[in-house]
Amino acid sequence: MRFKLGNENNRKYLAIIPTVILSPLLYIGIIMIWIFSVSYYPKIDFNKQEWNENKEERYKMSNDIIKSEILIGKTKEEVIELLGDDFYFYDESHIAYDLGFVPGLFNIDPDVLDIYFEKGKVTKVGQHET
Structure with a gap:
């Protein structure tokens, strides 16, 4: 039918x-x-070995570094011990680490992890596109 x-x-x-x-x-x-x-993109917990071995995908760990505040209160030497010595030196109160290219629709520039110091200790950690 x-x-x-x-x-x-x-x-x-x-x-x-x-x-x-x-x-x-x-x-x-x-x-x-x-x-x-x-x-x-997946957000994963900070892992020192992964951070040092895979520099192009550090952005996956940046959220954990910022939210957990693991760097707050650390000295520059402690930060370098944890994250390595491949940072950009802006001045005595500001350094930055490459994070790689964060996946995004119009993202054509790499991101960096900004670390700010006051009186020799980390007071603020942020991320921005260069």
Whole structure:
């Protein structure tokens, strides 16, 4: 048994209505999935060995370093002992470590981990795109 919807004259219009409604939703869904997949990256806990071996993916650990405040109160020597000596020296109160390229839609510049000192101790840790 065949199911008949409408008559011969309006059947093509009944097919166009779902197409007009569903096509944009499908395209928007595909674009959103693509944006989320390009922007996603795993955030992992800080690991000294991984930090030193994989410099291009340090950004995965930067969130843990900032949120856990593991550097707050440490001296510059303690920071260098933990993170290594491959940092940029801005001045006595500011150094930065390369984090690599954070995945993102329009991210074309690498990020750095900024470490700020006051009276020889870390007071603030942040991250920015160069």
